[in-house]
Amino acid sequence: MSGERAELNSRSRHRFEALLADSVALHGHLCAGQVIGVRMSMLGLRLIGIHEPKGVDRKKLYVVVEIDRCATDAIQSVTGCSLGKRSLRWLDLGIMAATFVNLETATAVRITAREEARESARTYRPDIVDRYQRQLAAYQEMPDEALFAVQRVRLTIAENDLPGRPLRRVCCQQCGDWVQDGREERVAGRTVCRSCAHGAYYTVVEKV
Structure with missing residues (x-):
């Protein structure tokens, strides 16, 4: 069982690295916000049962982002959602959070980046002195529960806000x-x- 778990973790890590590389290519540089956005998207998609956001599941997915920062580019890169497709909606709330919605099942989760993760990054990478580089490295290693707060939510999306x-x-x-x-x-x-x-x-x- 431990071997299977190790293989699963390895596949997950490789997928994360590939998604991060794609996100960096879109955004233009690697930063902690990119890591947060990629990991937030991976978690959100898993929790709402979306496996192929750019493939067969693309019309099921709707994402609401609450900030216009680096993580939003990462969310767009991973999910394939965009303003032009009307599958990505931006609310100018200034909060590092996003809500992922499965339109087919109405399952939705709101995920917020924990503020305390900035300081707890020291626990994971005490060897890195520069705090920005420490956060960049630690955010790639921290468990989801240390990095994010998750809420099951219900959304009522107006017809005028849906894709189409x-x-x-x-x-x-x-x-x-x-x-x-x-x-x-x-x-x-x-x-x-x-x-x-x-x-x-x-x-x-x-x-x-």
Whole structure:
């Protein structure tokens, strides 16, 4: 049995290393956030029963990320989910967390990187003085329970947020832009885009 366990651990390690290499190629450099994102994805996929996220299971998978940091690139790399496919949703919460959803079974888990893992990295790699390099190495060795907090959760995903073709497109009655996926609003009896309703993130200098 110990031999089987060792072989399983070896295969898991090789898979992790391959996924990490792919993630680094996408992201551009190796960092602790890449390790967290790869391991978080591996754990999340396993817990919701997704085995081939880029293959036969690709239409079953939906991921919500809560931060726009390095780990998010790793999650995209491992899962194959993306904003363009509408299988990846970004909520700007600033939390190193992601929720993995099996759309077929409605199984979902929210996984958060433990803040205390930053300090407990000393326990796993006391030989490394630089704290960033220590975290990078330790995060590859720490058990899942030391690195992550896991919650079983339930998600209600609006139809307009699911993958697939837009359910409707409407024209903003103020600026003329076309709005998809139910993002329009009603203001004073008019259908407008969110920029016209609440103020745009940009200021028009001139039309060209």
